[in-house]
Amino acid sequence: MDEITLHQPPTRPWGSPNLSPFCAKLECYLRMAEIPYTLSRFGRGESPKGKMPYIKIGGAVLGDSQLIIEDLERRLAAEGKHPLDEGLSARDAAIGRIVRRTLEEATYFVGMYARWKTNDGYAIQRAEFKKWIPGIIIPLIRRDITKKLHHQGTGRHSFEEASAMGADDYAAIAEILGDKPFLLGDKPRTVDAALFAFVDGTLGYPLDSPLKQGVARHANLVAYRKRIRDRWWTDLPALP
Ligand SMILES: N[C@@H](CCC(=O)N[C@@H](CS)C(=O)NCC(=O)O)C(=O)O
Numbered sequence: 001m002d003e004i005t006l007h008q009p010p011t012r013p014w015g016s017p018n019l020s021p022f023c024a025k026l027e028c029y030l031r032m033a034e035i036p037y038t039l040s041r042f043g044r045g046e047s048p049k050g051k052m053p054y055i056k057i058g059g060a061v062l063g064d065s066q067l068i069i070e071d072l073e074r075r076l077a078a079e080g081k082h083p084l085d086e087g088l089s090a091r092d093a094a095i096g097r098i099v100r101r102t103l104e105e106a107t108y109f110v111g112m113y114a115r116w117k118t119n120d121g122y123a124i125q126r127a128e129f130k131k132w133i134p135g136i137i138i139p140l141i142r143r144d145i146t147k148k149l150h151h152q153g154t155g156r157h158s159f160e161e162a163s164a165m166g167a168d169d170y171a172a173i174a175e176i177l178g179d180k181p182f183l184l185g186d187k188p189r190t191v192d193a194a195l196f197a198f199v200d201g202t203l204g205y206p207l208d209s210p211l212k213q214g215v216a217r218h219a220n221l222v223a224y225r226k227r228i229r230d231r232w233w234t235d236l237p238a239l240p
Contacts, residue, residue, distance in 0.1 A: 002058035110166030167214020
């Protein structure tokens with residue numbers, strides 16, 4: 001495998017891998033798949049999709065966490081190594097896809113609401129973002145995200161309504177996880193990188209919200225997060 005540089009925000013806030021769940025997902029995948037990488041700063045101008053994360057590999061710049069993971073899975077297979085989703089049944093692949101898309105295309109916006117639209121969340125965001133971007137643009141980011149939340153739809157609900165929808169997503173995922181070590185069985189699959197990033201990003205965020213309480217209610221999701229942190233994130237503070 002060519003050398004990989006992973007470009008993402010430079011901080012590990014609140015004892016978590018990253019403030020962006022998509023960055024936490026991709027970095028977790030790299031660790032689970034045992035693919036070496038080095039970290040570098042995020043530059044919007046060079047990001048192929050204008051979003052974080054992106055990687056450089058063998059002279060190419062690739063964007064979108066999922067497109068990158070799928071590319072790396074193909075490279076692992078081509079090298080005779082073991083992609084995380086090797087041997088996955090069609091049914092499990094379908095379940096993994098639906099869970100991931102629910103998290104990324106629906107639950108994600110509830111987290112954004114908690115972080116950017118509520119005043120308590122915004123105070124936390126402002127303090128963290130100030131560490132790596134000019135403070136003057138942070139209110140503009142808030143305005144932009146609030147507008148996006150409105151257009152996407154989640155922002156039109158009360159925080160309680162939106163949080164209940166997010167909590168119900170996690171309840172459904174907790175049901176699928178059951179007492180298995182990973183979402184689809186005994187081995188980590190690509191979907192686990194995404195699920196870990198979202199569960200960890202919700203439980204680790206320093207704001208007590210109905211969304212966070214919704215995740216914390218599920219002992220299996222709490223244990224899942226710890227199991228993955230204990231194995232792949234020993235450089236972060238250990239969880240009790
Ligand atoms: N589908 C993309 C989503 C990435 C994404 O939305 N990243 C957010 C941070 S969590 C971002 O870069 N936002 C900045 C923007 O939209 O301008 C992926 O999987 O990489």
